[in-house]
Amino acid sequence: MNIKNIQKQLSDFANERDWDQFHNPKNLSMALSVEASELVEIFQWLTPEQAKVIMNTDEGEHVQEEMADIMIYLIRMADKLNVDLGSAVDDKIIKNGKRYPVSLSKGNAKKITI
Amino acid sequence: MNIKNIQKQLSDFANERDWDQFHNPKNLSMALSVEASELVEIFQWLTPEQAKVIMNTDEGEHVQEEMADIMIYLIRMADKLNVDLGSAVDDKIIKNGKRYPVSLSKGNAKKITI
Amino acid sequence: MNIKNIQKQLSDFANERDWDQFHNPKNLSMALSVEASELVEIFQWLTPEQAKVIMNTDEGEHVQEEMADIMIYLIRMADKLNVDLGSAVDDKIIKNGKRYPVSLSKGNAKKITI
Amino acid sequence: MNIKNIQKQLSDFANERDWDQFHNPKNLSMALSVEASELVEIFQWLTPEQAKVIMNTDEGEHVQEEMADIMIYLIRMADKLNVDLGSAVDDKIIKNGKRYPVSLSKGNAKKITI
Numbered sequence: 001m002n003i004k005n006i007q008k009q010l011s012d013f014a015n016e017r018d019w020d021q022f023h024n025p026k027n028l029s030m031a032l033s034v035e036a037s038e039l040v041e042i043f044q045w046l047t048p049e050q051a052k053v054i055m056n057t058d059e060g061e062h063v064q065e066e067m068a069d070i071m072i073y074l075i076r077m078a079d080k081l082n083v084d085l086g087s088a089v090d091d092k093i094i095k096n097g098k099r100y101p102v103s104l105s106k107g108n109a110k111k112i113t114i
Numbered sequence: 115m116n117i118k119n120i121q122k123q124l125s126d127f128a129n130e131r132d133w134d135q136f137h138n139p140k141n142l143s144m145a146l147s148v149e150a151s152e153l154v155e156i157f158q159w160l161t162p163e164q165a166k167v168i169m170n171t172d173e174g175e176h177v178q179e180e181m182a183d184i185m186i187y188l189i190r191m192a193d194k195l196n197v198d199l200g201s202a203v204d205d206k207i208i209k210n211g212k213r214y215p216v217s218l219s220k221g222n223a224k225k226i227t228i
Numbered sequence: 229m230n231i232k233n234i235q236k237q238l239s240d241f242a243n244e245r246d247w248d249q250f251h252n253p254k255n256l257s258m259a260l261s262v263e264a265s266e267l268v269e270i271f272q273w274l275t276p277e278q279a280k281v282i283m284n285t286d287e288g289e290h291v292q293e294e295m296a297d298i299m300i301y302l303i304r305m306a307d308k309l310n311v312d313l314g315s316a317v318d319d320k321i322i323k324n325g326k327r328y329p330v331s332l333s334k335g336n337a338k339k340i341t342i
Numbered sequence: 343m344n345i346k347n348i349q350k351q352l353s354d355f356a357n358e359r360d361w362d363q364f365h366n367p368k369n370l371s372m373a374l375s376v377e378a379s380e381l382v383e384i385f386q387w388l389t390p391e392q393a394k395v396i397m398n399t400d401e402g403e404h405v406q407e408e409m410a411d412i413m414i415y416l417i418r419m420a421d422k423l424n425v426d427l428g429s430a431v432d433d434k435i436i437k438n439g440k441r442y443p444v445s446l447s448k449g450n451a452k453k454i455t456i
Contacts, residue, residue, distance in 0.1 A: 001115050001200040009207055017214060018221035022273045025177075026157040026165035030272040032184070033154045033375060036147035037265030040382075043140040044258040045250045047390070051140035055195050063139075064197050067188060068206035070146070071199055074184055081169050083178050085185055086115040092182035093123055100131060107132035136387045144258060144386040151261075151379030154268075158372040159364045162275070229343050229428040237435055245442065246449035253405075254385040254393035260412070261378035268375045271368040279368035283423050291367075292425050295416060296434035298374070299427055302412055309397050311406050313413055314343040320410035321351055328359060335360035 003086070007079040010072060025081055032073040039066040117200070121193040124186060139195055146187040153180040231314070235307040238300060253309055260301040267294040345428070349421040352414060367423055374415040381408040 014020045042059055043051050054063055078085045128134045156173055157165050168177055192199045242248045270287055271279050282291055306313045356362045384401055385393050396405055420427045 001117055001203070003115055006203060006207075013207070013210070016216050017219045019219075021221070024162045024165050025168060026160060026162050027272055029150075029154045029157045030268050030372060033147065033150040033379075034265045034269045034272060036143075036150040036184075037262045037375075040143045040147045040258050041262045043143045044255055044262060046140060048138045048140050051138050054139060055197075063195065064202045065206055065209075067192060067197055067199065068202040070150075070184070070188055071203050072206060074181060074188070075203075078181060081177065083169075083181055085181065088178045088182040089115070089120060089185050089189075092179055092186060093120075093127070095179075096127070102130050105131045105133075107135075141386055144382050147261060147265075148379045148383045148386060151376045154372050155376045158369055158376060229345055229431070231343055234431060234435075241435070241438070244444050245447045247447075249449075252390045252393050253396060254388060254390050257378075257382045257385045261375065261382050264371075264375035264378040264412075268371045271371045274368060276366045276368050279366050282367060283425075291423065292430045293434055293437075295420060295425055295427065296430040298378075298412070298416055299431050300434060302409060302416070303431075306409060309405065311397075311409055313409065316406045316410040317343070317348060317413050317417075320407055320414060321348075321355070323407075324355070330358050333359045333361075335363075 003075055003078070006072075006075050010076045011079060014076075023076065023080060025077060028073055028077040028080065032070060032077065035066060035069040035073055039063070039070065042066065117189055117192070120186075120189050124190045125193060128190075137190065137194060139191060142187055142191040142194065146184060146191065149180060149183040149187055153177070153184065156180065231303055231306070234300075234303050238304045239307060242304075251304065251308060253305060256301055256305040256308065260298060260305065263294060263297040263301055267291070267298065270294065345417055345420070348414075348417050352418045353421060356418075365418065365422060367419060370415055370419040370422065374412060374419065377408060377411040377415055381405070381412065384408065 011020075014023055042054070042063055046054070054060060075085070077083075125134075128137055156168070156177055160168070168174060189199070191197075192202075239248075242251055270282070270291055274282070282288060303313070305311075353362075356365055384396070384405055388396070396402060417427070419425075420430075
């Protein structure tokens, strides 16, 4: 995924519509969490088993769109805050490895919360 | 960002800890929204002006980590659901362009909700 | 507010529709957070000043309905988990008083997170 | 539950700490959704069956506290917006009854979203 290229597209999109005025990090964090909840909404009444096969149902496209919306706001926010998402992810995976040593975390759901 | 490579790392990470059993799409959507709220929490009492300069404060690293957590769960979920995040984003940007024509959307916050 | 009475109404409502099967605490926590996000969505692009006068706009009824939805799911969840909401609130206010002593918390937004 | 009495306590609590300045409806909607996510976090890796017996585990008190936090912010917001929560709930239950007629909604999870 070419993050820089998407950031340019999203920036142009916002500027053309005079929406940049609304895109401060506080508002973007709200919009991001709203999109995350729209994804949750799709799964809220499903059993874990139904959730696993969601892409084979007529909700599949909806799932994909909500995931795209989350990605879009995350990339937009990274642009506004000058965060390098790739480096941030790399750093966090290393940190998580130290925080959850295999020996202590094996099969333990309580230890998962990151 | 090399999504495939990160997906492999996250999959290995989960398998080593026997966490794959917890990573159904329903649970991952919950975890993703929890991380999004942890980002919101940082901004909840700040003015929009304070939010804009958050990266210059001692909360900057925290912001970056929460953004990484969101990205990590989104990539993990895309792996479990076989969603191509790059294509999903491209498709959604095109769709948003049609949904929010420049002439009707200019400076109109009410029209922004995607 | 007569919580017991509302719980009876909500329980009857669910039973008449065979929805009780979906109302386990995990699913209800998801539904509750989705409703909370629908409230956030109303405010996401507003300035704090615009937010303060929301009830005088045509979004006022919408705000009231989303707040009702949150209350409804919270009361439903309290019923399913046998939680006495009134006592829980009383206990939490006392706890917050100890956690945030006036002398240390005065005007300090960072100390607010509960 | 005596909402008016709790509103008075919460208002005094905020005033004593100079926190009223942070309690505009936008910020309160964020805080409310953050608390809702803290409730979701408790359930995120549990099976529906484990979720049902949560009150018998050492997470029971935690659940009760997060539910109280949600209630507290909802009551605080109702105070700031002059919303009568009791009436709002009554109105919404009537509206839901019309929106989800028993005959069309029976056992149908897709129809539940409110």
